Amino acid sequence: MDISTKNTEAPPPIPQPTATEQKRAAHGATRPGDRIFLGLSRGSGILLLVIMAAIAVFLTYRATLAISKDEGNFLTTSDWNTGATPPVFGIAVLAFGTIISSIIAMVIAVPIAVAIALFLTHYAPRKLSGPIAYVIDLLAAVPSIVYGLWGAMILVPNLTGLFGWLDAYLGWTGIFSWDGGAPRAMFTVGILLAIMILPIITNVSREVFRQVPQMHQEAALALGATRWEVIRMAVLPFGRSGVISASMLGLGRALGETMAVATVLSPDFIIHGSVLNPGGGTFAQNIASKFSEATEFGRDALIASGLVLFVITLLVNGAARAIIARRKEYSGANA
Amino acid sequence: MAKRIDVSGLTAYYGSHKAIEDISMTVEPRSVTAFIGPSGCGKSTFLRTLNRMHEVTPGGRVEGKVLLDDEDLYGTGIDPVSVRREVGMVFQRPNPFPTMSIFDNVAAGLKLNGSYKKSELQDIVEKSLKGANLWNEVKDRLNKPGSGLSGGQQQRLCIARAIAVEPKVLLMDEPCSALDPISTLAIEDLIGELKERFTIVIVTHNMQQAARVSDRTAFFNLAAVGQPGKLIEIDDTERIFSNPSVQATEDYISGRFG
Amino acid sequence: MSNAAVTEKRASTLRGARLPKWSPYAIAAGSVAVAVGIGLAAGLDSRVQLGLIAGLLFILGSYVIAARVEGRRQAKDRVATSLVWVAFLLAVVPLVSLVWTTIARGVKVLDVYFLTHSMGVVADSQPGGGIYHAILGSLEQVGLATLIAAPIGVLTAIYLVEYGRGNLARSVTFFVDVMTGIPSIVAGLFILSLMLMFDMQPFGFAGSLALAILMMPVVVRSTEEMLKLVPNELREASLALGVPKWRTILKVVLPTSLGGITTGIMLAIARIAGETAPVLLLVFGSKFINANPFEGAQASLPLYIYQQYGSGETPAYDRAWAASLTLIAFVMILNMVARGIARWKAPKTGR
Numbered sequence A: 001m002d003i004s005t006k007n008t009e010a011p012p013p014i015p016q017p018t019a020t021e022q023k024r025a026a027h028g029a030t031r032p033g034d035r036i037f038l039g040l041s042r043g044s045g046i047l048l049l050v051i052m053a054a055i056a057v058f059l060t061y062r063a064t065l066a067i068s069k070d071e072g073n074f075l076t077t078s079d080w081n082t083g084a085t086p087p088v089f090g091i092a093v094l095a096f097g098t099i100i101s102s103i104i105a106m107v108i109a110v111p112i113a114v115a116i117a118l119f120l121t122h123y124a125p126r127k128l129s130g131p132i133a134y135v136i137d138l139l140a141a142v143p144s145i146v147y148g149l150w151g152a153m154i155l156v157p158n159l160t161g162l163f164g165w166l167d168a169y170l171g172w173t174g175i176f177s178w179d180g181g182a183p184r185a186m187f188t189v190g191i192l193l194a195i196m197i198l199p200i201i202t203n204v205s206r207e208v209f210r211q212v213p214q215m216h217q218e219a220a221l222a223l224g225a226t227r228w229e230v231i232r233m234a235v236l237p238f239g240r241s242g243v244i245s246a247s248m249l250g251l252g253r254a255l256g257e258t259m260a261v262a263t264v265l266s267p268d269f270i271i272h273g274s275v276l277n278p279g280g281g282t283f284a285q286n287i288a289s290k291f292s293e294a295t296e297f298g299r300d301a302l303i304a305s306g307l308v309l310f311v312i313t314l315l316v317n318g319a320a321r322a323i324i325a326r327r328k329e330y331s332g333a334n335a
Numbered sequence B: 001m002a003k004r005i006d007v008s009g010l011t012a013y014y015g016s017h018k019a020i021e022d023i024s025m026t027v028e029p030r031s032v033t034a035f036i037g038p039s040g041c042g043k044s045t046f047l048r049t050l051n052r053m054h055e056v057t058p059g060g061r062v063e064g065k066v067l068l069d070d071e072d073l074y075g076t077g078i079d080p081v082s083v084r085r086e087v088g089m090v091f092q093r094p095n096p097f098p099t100m101s102i103f104d105n106v107a108a109g110l111k112l113n114g115s116y117k118k119s120e121l122q123d124i125v126e127k128s129l130k131g132a133n134l135w136n137e138v139k140d141r142l143n144k145p146g147s148g149l150s151g152g153q154q155q156r157l158c159i160a161r162a163i164a165v166e167p168k169v170l171l172m173d174e175p176c177s178a179l180d181p182i183s184t185l186a187i188e189d190l191i192g193e194l195k196e197r198f199t200i201v202i203v204t205h206n207m208q209q210a211a212r213v214s215d216r217t218a219f220f221n222l223a224a225v226g227q228p229g230k231l232i233e234i235d236d237t238e239r240i241f242s243n244p245s246v247q248a249t250e251d252y253i254s255g256r257f258g
Numbered sequence C: 001m002s003n004a005a006v007t008e009k010r011a012s013t014l015r016g017a018r019l020p021k022w023s024p025y026a027i028a029a030g031s032v033a034v035a036v037g038i039g040l041a042a043g044l045d046s047r048v049q050l051g052l053i054a055g056l057l058f059i060l061g062s063y064v065i066a067a068r069v070e071g072r073r074q075a076k077d078r079v080a081t082s083l084v085w086v087a088f089l090l091a092v093v094p095l096v097s098l099v100w101t102t103i104a105r106g107v108k109v110l111d112v113y114f115l116t117h118s119m120g121v122v123a124d125s126q127p128g129g130g131i132y133h134a135i136l137g138s139l140e141q142v143g144l145a146t147l148i149a150a151p152i153g154v155l156t157a158i159y160l161v162e163y164g165r166g167n168l169a170r171s172v173t174f175f176v177d178v179m180t181g182i183p184s185i186v187a188g189l190f191i192l193s194l195m196l197m198f199d200m201q202p203f204g205f206a207g208s209l210a211l212a213i214l215m216m217p218v219v220v221r222s223t224e225e226m227l228k229l230v231p232n233e234l235r236e237a238s239l240a241l242g243v244p245k246w247r248t249i250l251k252v253v254l255p256t257s258l259g260g261i262t263t264g265i266m267l268a269i270a271r272i273a274g275e276t277a278p279v280l281l282l283v284f285g286s287k288f289i290n291a292n293p294f295e296g297a298q299a300s301l302p303l304y305i306y307q308q309y310g311s312g313e314t315p316a317y318d319r320a321w322a323a324s325l326t327l328i329a330f331v332m333i334l335n336m337v338a339r340g341i342a343r344w345k346a347p348k349t350g351r
Helices: A005-009 A019-026 A032-067 A094-124 A126-139 A144-158 A159-173 A186-210 A212-224 A226-254 A259-264 A283-291 A296-334 B043-049 B080-086 B102-112 B119-130 B151-162 B183-195 B207-213 B238-243 B247-253 C003-007 C022-044 C047-070 C072-106 C112-116 C132-163 C165-182 C184-195 C206-231 C232-240 C245-273 C276-282 C301-311 C315-343
Strands: B005-014 B019-025 B033-034 B060-068 B089-090 B167-175 B200-204 B216-223 B229-234
Touching: A005 A212, A005 B151, A032 A296, A032 C132, A032 C165, A032 C206, A032 C245, A094 A126, A094 A186, A094 A226, A094 A283, A094 B167, A094 C072, A094 C301, A126 A186, A126 C315, A144 A159, A144 A186, A144 A259, A144 B033, A144 C072, A144 C315, A159 C276, A186 A226, A186 A259, A186 B043, A186 C072, A212 A226, A212 B151, A212 B200, A226 A283, A226 A296, A226 B089, A226 C022, A226 C072, A226 C184, A259 A283, A259 B102, A259 C301, A283 A296, A296 C165, A296 C184, B019 B043, B019 B216, B033 B043, B033 B060, B033 B207, B043 B167, B043 B216, B060 C206, B080 B089, B089 B151, B102 B167, B102 C206, B119 B151, B151 B167, B151 B183, B167 C112, B183 B200, B183 B207, B207 B238, B216 B238, B216 B247, B229 B247, B238 B247, B238 C112, C022 C047, C022 C072, C047 C072, C112 C132, C132 C165, C132 C206, C132 C245, C132 C301, C165 C206, C184 C206, C206 C245, C206 C276, C245 C315, C276 C301, C301 C315
Parallel strands: B019 B229, B033 B200, B033 B216, B089 B167, B167 B200
Antiparallel strands: B005 B019, B005 B060, B216 B229
């Protein structure tokens, strides 16, 4: 094979390759150097696939070891007694807590993140928005354990007032009733998770809003729209799917967050109706908290709960990617 | 209801760069005024100062006066949002809102300005689309997205959207430059009809177009790249194209430069 | 309320009644004052509450005043503006507090002694001790993880960009995306399941493996982006000179995108350096200096923070904050240097 034909295989691979081109690429490496290099790089790709498969296989295998001996129903039991004979454990509390804390986090974080993104793209003075965006980028990199430490030492003591207030005015709903215990509850976890995922959602949303074509915004302006009306007519509709996928990425992170939850929550194995009373737990937090005292069987049980978390985050992330992919097609069709 | 525009001593900046300098002119109501001139001479910038769109660009600011029937658009207490409602604009590239249907695109400006009954809204949308010579082509698919139309149709949709709010003045920034000759002809015919109701100002690169559609023509030029653009002369279109009073205009029109 | 603006009649269609420029500040000041007043009257002492009340008052006040003077559309616009500002300030408070407390509390015990001593003979309830063993553990674990993940990640990206066609490339792309979303604790559980299989005790390298799993997809993604930025003309120019493809990649493509790839790897290191969960499961933590990552439990900086916090003693809290400050400083410096490289080496495209 000569050089000029190889030229045509040069990336980036945007157009769909023809069958002959694919064939050429398959045994395109005739020189030893080319063959070794292709082997190495393709091998790395394959290794990634193997790792993913291994994660699924090994987690499932260890999980079945534990679940097969579980005397309770793994999905509906709200108890975690792996040391008892026979062992009784289930993820009901963890699933509930994981979902509740993530919902709280999303409800708080998404509107605020969208507002900050709009602030950076449409409201803030230009000189300010650049540095602020940079700082938000940096904040996305703050390790979760530091958020956890801050949450436990600073956020928790500062929430008693808010909790009392919520209890006084919204306590009748049951969801916000508070018995006056330390505010190490699901609501606290939700707030902390919201603070943690705020930078990611803000960053992605900001990118999306920045890409809104100027001409649509000018069209709205020329019709006599106020700034807010421009945003409602031209910016938000265009950015909606981007914001959704940004939120899903944030959700994925909130679902799997371990240390921040483990430091802030005071867990138990009861499903609480109120988000202000301490108790409950999340998948990741439960693994971290229970791990050090767990026997080998106990660890397998924790692995089983981790498998559920794994599947949930896969679904959420998959959905986010699908939305992003759809949006690309959509905007391409419009161009 | 069309209004007269009186510009005096208008200078516009991008940051510290002076884009146009000391422009004064009068635009008569119910007429078409064309702006011609080489690229970068500031004719589009000047157009955008007439509905306060220039200041939307970062660093954009304006000195001087633009009187719309004796009221200064840049006077104190003037709300740019209200200005843009009175002075509509059509852009170079057709820009219907991609997420809205044809109907919603035309109704977009109306919905901003308060509550209309459904039937009222339908009447106005129909009237505007007819006014833009688009009704027959889209009446069966008003609920389809506007982005599905051809370029020329999209541009007429944008014109319908602009005239739906009944502006006093209609600004057009090279409305045909992205269109094929047949669509261009359709828009030019439309401009001829619209001038019965509106004061129209059109920026164009196409001198035949200026000659065809406009009553008066203004020629802009700049001394050199980086220098601010200036108004060289404004006169009846016939005179500009047959017997301009400034040599530079004649050079430009006869194709000797630019 | 400003009477000057109200008295101006709507004489023309262009002249909407406008609130004076200073009105948002006045409303903001008024809201804070009223909020403090309410707080004092009702005996509230939580600043969180006062802030919420002030924010609420500000938004309500803006709407009511603007609606009366300027009309409903302008009022909505003002509310949107104030909401956006309130959201921004609301978010700034915790983030500033986080950075500020970490610095303020961290400097208390952070000194050379702290950085050069372990917790070997120090009980949690005693002051003294340090993070030398944790820094050592972190550096070894993160370093080994980088040694594994960086080459695999870069090679995978090369495969995807330079060779990738067909089903294999598509599935690699898809699973890299999937891998990005793996919670760190799940990566830890995976290695744990292997260790349970072979009946192994915690050791540093096990943590490195989990961290490497977390790092790989990040490296692949960023390297891919960088390789795609290399213009095709460069590759074609080299190939047309008769240079084999692998040498073209090594000598032309990689050097061109080296800055960007380095940035990506550094950002990935910054990300895994703060990971606690897998280290907790696999390395376990230790009070002593253990320089051998292949045998015996090791400490790590994030894990150290967690365990010091967990001990619940005041001197331990101080150490946790100081360790947090060290960790944040490390991560931030990595980030800033990485972004600096990116900016410095960035291809001059009109972004």
